[in-house]
Each structure stands twice: as C-alpha cells, then as structure tokens.
Amino acid sequence: MLNSLYLAWRYILHNKIKTVIMVTSLTVIIYLPLGLNILVKESEQQLMERASSTPLIVGTKGSSLDLVINTLYFEPTNFDKLTMLSIDKIYETGFAVAIPMFVKFKARSFPIVGTGIEYFDFRGLEIEKGESLAVLGDCVIGSIVAETLGLNPGDTIISSPENMLDIVGVYPLKMNIAGVLKESHSPDDRAIFTDMKTTWVIEGLGHGHEDLAKSEDKSVLLGVEEGNYIANAKLFQYNTISADNVDEFHFHGGQSDFPVTAVIVVPHSDKDEALLMGRYISMGETSQIVKPGKVIQNLLTSIFKIKGFLDSVFVIVAISTVLLLGLVLMLSLRLRSREIQTMYRIGSSRFKIAELLVFEIGIIFIISLVFSTILITATARYVTEFIRIFIV
Numbered sequence: 128m129l130n131s132l133y134l135a136w137r138y139i140l141h142n143k144i145k146t147v148i149m150v151t152s153l154t155v156i157i158y159l160p161l162g163l164n165i166l167v168k169e170s171e172q173q174l175m176e177r178a179s180s181t182p183l184i185v186g187t188k189g190s191s192l193d194l195v196i197n198t199l200y201f202e203p204t205n206f207d208k209l210t211m212l213s214i215d216k217i218y219e220t221g222f223a224v225a226i227p228m229f230v231k232f233k234a235r236s237f238p239i240v241g242t243g244i245e246y247f248d249f250r251g252l253e254i255e256k257g258e259s260l261a262v263l264g265d266c267v268i269g270s271i272v273a274e275t276l277g278l279n280p281g282d283t284i285i286s287s288p289e290n291m292l293d294i295v296g297v298y299p300l301k302m303n304i305a306g307v308l309k310e311s312h313s314p315d316d317r318a319i320f321t322d323m324k325t326t327w328v329i330e331g332l333g334h335g336h337e338d339l340a341k342s343e344d345k346s347v348l349l350g351v352e353e354g355n356y357i358a359n360a361k362l363f364q365y366n367t368i369s370a371d372n373v374d375e376f377h378f379h380g381g382q383s384d385f386p387v388t389a390v391i392v393v394p395h396s397d398k399d400e401a402l403l404m405g406r407y408i409s410m411g412e413t414s415q416i417v418k419p420g421k422v423i424q425n426l427l428t429s430i431f432k433i434k435g436f437l438d439s440v441f442v443i444v445a446i447s448t449v450l451l452l453g454l455v456l457m458l459s460l461r462l463r464s465r466e467i468q469t470m471y472r473i474g475s476s477r478f479k480i481a482e483l484l485v486f487e488i489g490i491i492f493i494i495s496l497v498f499s500t501i502l503i504t505a506t507a508r509y510v511t512e513f514i515r516i517f518i519v
Contacts (some may be wrong), residue, residue: 131479135486145459146491149452153495156448158502160441165503169510171427177313178419182400183223183392185213185407191417192426198389199419200314201230201238208386209414211323215383217392220406222399224249226391229326234286234302237272240318241326249393252315256280257306260322263376264368265305269316273307280306283367284319286329300329301367312511324378327385328368333378392416456488 139146177199186194187207197204217225226249229241244260246252257280260267268278278284286300302321310316327333368376378385394400407416460467470480 131483132486135483135490138487139490145455149455149491150495150498152448152452153492154498154502156441156445157495157499160438161499161503162506165506165510166514167430170430170514173511173514174423174427175420178423181391181419182394183403183416184419185209185217185225185390185392185414185416186388188413188415191415191422194389194415194417195419195422197230198228198391201240201318203231203233203238206388208388209390211383211385211387213387213390213414217390217403220403222403223392223394226393227323227387228389228391229323229330229386230388232286232326232329234284234319235276236287237268237276238318239266239286239326239329240320241323242320243323246320246391249391250311250313250315252311253309254306255309257304259306260320261305262368263322263324263328263373264300264303266302266319266321266325267306267308268304268320269308269318270310271316272319278304278307280304299366300325303368323385323387325368327378327382328376330386332380332385333376460484 178195181199184194184198186198187209189206193204193206196202197206211227214225214227217223224245226245227241227243228246230238232239247259254267255270257267266284268284273279276284282304283301284304286302288299302319302325308315308320324333392403394403404416407414467480470483471477
C-alpha cells in the first residue's frame, strides 16, 4: 500500500499542470457554497443588528428600503426630503425623541452625516481623540476615516462638490476636524459627522461673506435700500469657517423649513410607539414611518431566495465539474494504457493498479480539501471586517 501511495504521489508531482487544474476545480467547487453561506449569514447578522437597534424612521413616502439604507448605512439616494417641522411634530406628541438626519454629501468618498448631538448618545459613540462638535463648521470623523486618510483633530477635510461641472453651484466647505470617534464596528466608523447647520451650509442654505460696510472693493456694492446693502455676484463668499468669520455666516429663511432626509424616532415605550405609528398611518399624512427591522428582514428574504437559486447553480456546476474530471481521468487512462500494460506484465495485479489510481484521485481530493479548509477558515476569520468595509 505504501508503495502504491509513493508511486501515486510521484505521478502527481510529475504531471504538475494536470494536478493544478484538477485541484483548483475541486477547491472552488467545495469552497464557493460554504464561503457564500458564511458571507450571507454574517451579512444578515450585521444588517439586522443595526436595523433592530433603530426603533423607527420617519421619511417622505416612497421606497422604504431607500429610506432605511440612507439613514442607517449612509448611502446617498435621491428622494424627497422632510423639513425640520417634522421634528417639532414628533416632539409635540410627547411620545418619542426625534433625531434629525441629513445624508446627502460626501468628502473624499466618505459620507457626511448631519445630525443632532442626540445621535451620539443613541448609538453609544464616544470621542477617542479631540472633542465633540462645538461650533459651526466642526466635524468628528469615524475611526476608519481617520485611519484611511491619516487625519487627526486640528486637521481639515473638504466636502466634495455634487457636480464638478456646476460652476455656479455651492462652494465645497472646508470643515475643521474636532475629534475622532472610537471604533464602533459599524457604518459610523466610515462617516463624517457634523451638525445640521453645517450640512445646510454645504447645501447652500447658509453662507458667509465679507461685510459690505467694511469692504474696500466698492464695485461689489449695487446700492443701499432702507439701510440694507445690496451686492452683486462679485462679493466674495467664504468656503472656510473659522473663528474670524463664523459670525459672518447666516441663513436665509426660517430654519423650520430647512431640509432633513429622515428622522430617527426613539419612542419612550411600546405604547408610545404604537400610538405614534397610528398617527402616521392616517390618510392625510404625507410622510411615512417604518420599522427598519422589518424592512431589512424583507430585504434578507429576497437575498435568501437569490442564494437558493445560486445553491442550485452550484449543484449543477459541481455535477458538471465532477463529470468533466471523470472525463479527464478516462482520457488519462487511455493515454496511460501502455504504462498500465507494462505494470501488468511486470507482475502488478489488477487490484494493485486500481489501488494506484484510487490513491492518485484520493491525494488530489485531499489537497483540494486542505486548500478549501484554509479558504473557509480565512473567510470566517475576516468576513466581519470585509462586510463592514465593503457591504455594511
């Protein structure tokens, strides 16, 4: 038996290309369904964990999935916005705490999240370095943002323009980094947090410009009406908020009409939650209230249907691969017919020849199993980080 094992091993080493092809094919067929299963289960756990920890979300009527994805995972989407009046409306009920969310812009591919200070308490986020939000133009960044971009408190980061070809659009805003958040193993690690007013400045609803009364360039002044200075487009607007010019920033219009993309609602009790949801189900309500857990569960149900289809495809591919490997072995036996005849003539029994061939197949299968195990172990080890970076 040991002699047959040795001969089988030497044959496999001699035919390297054939061995690599067979080992690779078997490894992929063994690994793919198991690796996909690990990925799907971990994705489900992480998605449900964040969704379940968020009681309710209020947004404009439309796609509830887009609303949840935008609010929980900070993926900018195009849908109608609420106004700050929706916050007052929730507080007037006395049923819950309302946390405004404004997720629309990015900086260096990372989402800018405008919110209230209540959000940090709600998510249990803590400052690791620096300080929390204090003044207009401040931001705090997640751990992944800080690590990826090499930023620290005292540095600055500039918001990305929505459209590089929009020459008359809003200027990008240079934000001051006040602090860096502790790692939370959530999408918050990949976000840049500001207060609502700062995001409204980026939106173009607020701006700062030089004092017309003190301006040395009189060509920017069109005239004065009832004590109000009227300027032309030549007036310099700030895209950096600092201690020297923060007082020059102001907003036009009532802030109750300013936009929010969604509102995270945290009811005081289950009864308050039921009463609040009942109010939003009324016919005259223009906004919707959703339970993120149910929305994500419906999404996962669809994903599992797709996974079931993929599992069927894997079975078909596996059968095809095994048949193809069988064909390769049959052709190999035909090519080795003279070799087998020689072994038979020098005294090898048919059983010994069959044993040699079984050992060859067995060694290839064991090698494939070892590589598959390594890949599955690596997947299980790093799947959490992979999902946090590329999926969640």
